[in-house]
Each structure stands twice: as structure tokens, then as C-alpha cells.
Amino acid sequence: MSEDAVLVASSLSVHLGKRLVLSDISLTLPGRRLVALVGPNGAGKTTLLRALAGLLPSEGRIEIRGDALSSLSLQERARRFAYLPQGHQVHWPLPARDVVALGRYPHGAYDPGRLTGHDADAVARAMQMADVLNLSDRRVTELSGGERSRVALARVLAVEAPVLLADEPTASLDPRYQIEVLIKLRATADNGTLVIVVTHDLGLAARFADTVLVMSEGRLVSQGPPASALSEAIMAEVFRIRTYRADHEHEIVLVPWAEA
Numbered sequence: 001m002s003e004d005a006v007l008v009a010s011s012l013s014v015h016l017g018k019r020l021v022l023s024d025i026s027l028t029l030p031g032r033r034l035v036a037l038v039g040p041n042g043a044g045k046t047t048l049l050r051a052l053a054g055l056l057p058s059e060g061r062i063e064i065r066g067d068a069l070s071s072l073s074l075q076e077r078a079r080r081f082a083y084l085p086q087g088h089q090v091h092w093p094l095p096a097r098d099v100v101a102l103g104r105y106p107h108g109a110y111d112p113g114r115l116t117g118h119d120a121d122a123v124a125r126a127m128q129m130a131d132v133l134n135l136s137d138r139r140v141t142e143l144s145g146g147e148r149s150r151v152a153l154a155r156v157l158a159v160e161a162p163v164l165l166a167d168e169p170t171a172s173l174d175p176r177y178q179i180e181v182l183i184k185l186r187a188t189a190d191n192g193t194l195v196i197v198v199t200h201d202l203g204l205a206a207r208f209a210d211t212v213l214v215m216s217e218g219r220l221v222s223q224g225p226p227a228s229a230l231s232e233a234i235m236a237e238v239f240r241i242r243t244y245r246a247d248h249e250h251e252i253v254l255v256p257w258a259e260a
């Protein structure tokens with residue numbers, strides 16, 4: 001394993017029922033990276049995130065900071081992987097602050113009403129980062145979809161794990177918050193975390209990610225910096241689209257434009 005690799009997957013495969021859903025995926029990802037995981041519907045992105053976090057049985061080997069995932073207790077896995085599932089919903093009328101405090105559960109904070117100073121600080125940092133401090137006392141069941149999404153993001157930020165896995169964290173957000181969430185995740189990566197974000201927004205992926213992983217039919221078909229991983233050839237072959245490409249303020253602009 002290279003010295004600064006945080007997450008290594010070797011020959012990872014996943015069967016769901018009788019279907020081979022992930023096939024022979026190998027990855028080596030260092031910390032301090034924002035990685036976008038993209039691919040058409042059904043390509044296997046959610047399955048890969050869940051397999052990496054050990055939430056699904058898989059064949060192959062996964063190492064997190066040099067330790068085999070299979071050797072770690074469930075609690076230790078939950079401390080090392082913060083996982084934001086797709087369309088995360090909380091159905092209990094808890095105050096937003098208590099939902100965010102659930103992010104400290106893997107650290108032994110079992111009662112959100114009685115946090116240690118250290119846990120309370122982590123919760124406050126996460127709420128500040130996700131811009132939800134003003135929602136602290138509001139019941140999550142009474143928040144808008146976008147507000148709930150940001151509270152859910154704060155919950156995973158509060159874990160302060162070395163790896164943050166987020167499945168479509170911008171899906172129900174307005175354009176300003178989509179950009180803001182990516183800026184926050186970018187800052188989280190810059191602070192040392194390996195952040196892996198599933199997204200269908202190729203423009204956000206191209207602009208904000210250091211590395212893009214492209215999946216198709218359960219395989220990793222392209223990986224690297226956005227400009228090469230999201231080449232025109234990959235766009236045509238994997239997504240069946242052509243894109244408009246430009247530079248703006250020294251960033252890549254990539255807009256899905258037409259069918260290929």
C-alpha cells in the first residue's frame with residue numbers, strides 16, 4: 001500500500017441475489033481528496049459506496065488506513081466511515097441538533113442530550129459547516145427537504161471520520177446550496193478527509209473533484225482528474241451524450257448538451 005493511501009480496494013466484487021453487481025474493482029485513494037463517483041443509473045455507484053463502508057458483503061479486500069476492514073468491529077467501522085445514504089430521511093420529530101449529535105454515536109455519545117464538551121464541539125463545528133445552526137431547535141420533520149438534507153450532511157460531518165461517503169448529497173438542494181455543499185465538502189477534503197461523493201451532476205463533479213471515478217455496468221471504466229476521466233470519448237461511450245466544455249475562472253465547465 002502506498003504511504004498516504006487511506007482507502008484501498010482490491011478486486012472487489014459484489015453479488016446481490018444472483019446478480020453480479022460490482023465486478024473486480026480496484027482503487028487506491030489517498031486522504032485530502034474530493035472524489036466524484038459518477039455513472040448512469042444502475043451502474044453500481046451506491047453498491048460501491050456501501051461495499052467500501054462494509055455495509056454489504058463483498059469479495060476481495062478493503063483496507064482503511066492500513067487495516068483490513070474485515071478485522072474491524074462495527075463501531076470502529078462507523079468511526080472510520082461517515083456514510084450519508086441517498087434520500088436520507090428521519091421520521092422522528094427530533095430537534096435538528098439531536099439528529100446531528102447522532103453522528104457522535106460511534107464515539108460513544110449515546111445520549112444526544114448529554115454530550116461531552118468534545119462531542120458538543122464536533123456537533124457545533126458540523127452544524128456551522130452545513131449552515132444549519134439556525135435550525136438547531138427545529139424538529140426535522142418540520143423542515144423543508146433541502147433543510148433536512150443539510151441537517152443530514154451535518155450529521156455525517158459530525159462523525160469526523162477519515163472517510164466521508166455521500167450518496168447524492170445535492171439531490172434536493174437549490175442551486176446555491178448545491179454549490180455551497182460542494183464547497184463545504186471540498187473544504188472537508190482540504191482538511192484531510194477522503195470525501196467520496198456520488199453525483200449525477202457532471203458539471204459539479206468536473207468543477208470540484210480532484211479525482212473522478214466513472215462506473216458503467218458494475219465496473220470502473222475511467223478514473224483520474226476530471227478533464228481526462230470525463231473525456232468526450234467516455235461521455236459518448238458511457239453516458240451516450242455530448243458535452244459543452246469551456247473554462248471559466250480557471251475551472252472546467254462541463255454541461256451535458258446532446259445525445260451522442
Ligand SMILES: Nc1ncnc2c1ncn2[C@@H]1O[C@H](COP(=O)(O)OP(=O)(O)OP(=O)(O)O)[C@@H](O)[C@H]1O
Binds near residue numbers: 042044
Ligand atoms: N437487492 C438487490 N438485488 C438485486 N439487484 C440489486 C439490488 N439492489 C440493487 N440492485 C441492482 O444493482 C445495480 C446497481 O445498483 P446501484 O443502486 O448500486 O446503482 P447506482 O449506480 O447507484 O444507480 P442510480 O444512479 O440509479 O442511483 C442495479 O442494476 C440494481 O438494479
